[in-house]
Amino acid sequence: MKYLNLVVTGLTGLLLILGSLGMPETGDPQSPASLHVSPRYIEQGLEETIVPNMVTAVLADYRSFDTLGEATVIFTGALTVLLILRTGRKDEAEDS
Amino acid sequence: MRGGQESIVIRTICRLAVPFVQIFGLYVIMHGHSSPGGGFQGGVILAASFMLLAIGDSLEEARRRFSTKAVTVLLSAGVLIYASIGVVCLVLGANFLDYGILPVPEPRNIGMLGIEIGVGATVMAATVSIFNDLITFE
Numbered sequence: 001m002k003y004l005n006l007v008v009t010g011l012t013g014l015l016l017i018l019g020s021l022g023m024p025e026t027g028d029p030q031s032p033a034s035l036h037v038s039p040r041y042i043e044q045g046l047e048e049t050i051v052p053n054m055v056t057a058v059l060a061d062y063r064s065f066d067t068l069g070e071a072t073v074i075f076t077g078a079l080t081v082l083l084i085l086r087t088g089r090k091d092e093a094e095d096s
Numbered sequence: 097m098r099g100g101q102e103s104i105v106i107r108t109i110c111r112l113a114v115p116f117v118q119i120f121g122l123y124v125i126m127h128g129h130s131s132p133g134g135g136f137q138g139g140v141i142l143a144a145s146f147m148l149l150a151i152g153d154s155l156e157e158a159r160r161r162f163s164t165k166a167v168t169v170l171l172s173a174g175v176l177i178y179a180s181i182g183v184v185c186l187v188l189g190a191n192f193l194d195y196g197i198l199p200v201p202e203p204r205n206i207g208m209l210g211i212e213i214g215v216g217a218t219v220m221a222a223t224v225s226i227f228n229d230l231i232t233f234e
Contacts, residue, residue: 050204056129060208064193067211068178070136071218075175078222082168085229 100154110152117145125216129208135215142216143223155231164228167221174218181210 024031041058049057059067101107125138150158182193185207190197195207 050202051129051208053128053130053132055132056134056208059134060129060211061195061204064182064211067215068175068182068193071175071178071215074222075171075218078171078225081226081229085233087234 100156101152107153110148114145114149117148118142121145121216121220125212126209128212129205135212136219138212139216139219140223142220143227146224147227150227150231155228159228162224167225167228170217171221171225174214174216174221177214177217178211181207181214 024033028034041054041062045054045057046052049061051057051061101110121138121141121144123138124133124141125135128134128138146158146162149161181195181198185194185197186192188197188199193207193211195204197203198207200206
């Protein structure tokens with residue numbers, strides 16, 4: 001059974017490595033992402049968003065719904081830590 | 097930690113450094129849309145100032161300046177600010193978070209500044225809240 005797990009894990013890893021070989025190279029100017037989305041942001045970003053900072057233009061304007069999700073993730077993380085760790089006996093602990 | 101920092105040198109230096117760290121954090125948030133920076137980075141810098149106070153002085157001092165209640169309110173208010181800017185755009189007839197329609201001068205800059213402030217508040221409060229919960233956990 002242990003060896004079966006090893007075989008399954010190895011096969012999955014091999015498949016993932018094989019899949020990654022088909023990806024475009026990092027920074028390849030002919031990759032689909034570089035041909036459609038990036039030129040639009042670089043050429044039209046200043047006109048459309050009126051922000052000189054291209055990173056913010058993408059993060060806070062084109063992809064602002066994504067950033068709202070990021071803020072919600074951080075909010076949920078802090079809320080989870082609060083609910084797990086804050087026991088309600090904090091005042092007693094501070095006195096001792 | 098509970099008894100506070102003993103060394104007068106460390107206490108004084110930390111208390112002196114805190115306002116400068118906070119000013120820099122606010123600068124990073126306010127200039128996020130025109131220069132490198134933004135809500136996430138600035139929020140973490142602001143949170144670091146309160147951590148510095150908690151470590152360099154005492155947790156009670158940090159709590160006195162930034163109470164647990166204020167942390168929790170800011171934590172929710174940040175996300176609320178962000179989402180309500182989006183809803184205001186929606187009500188005025190544009191897409192969600194399409195700032196161009198806001199009835200203010202330079203609506204896109206103001207809208208981005210608004211959401212950066214929202215993100216900054218949430219990130220600062222979340223980091224301080226997690227830090228406080230972790231070091232007070234029994």
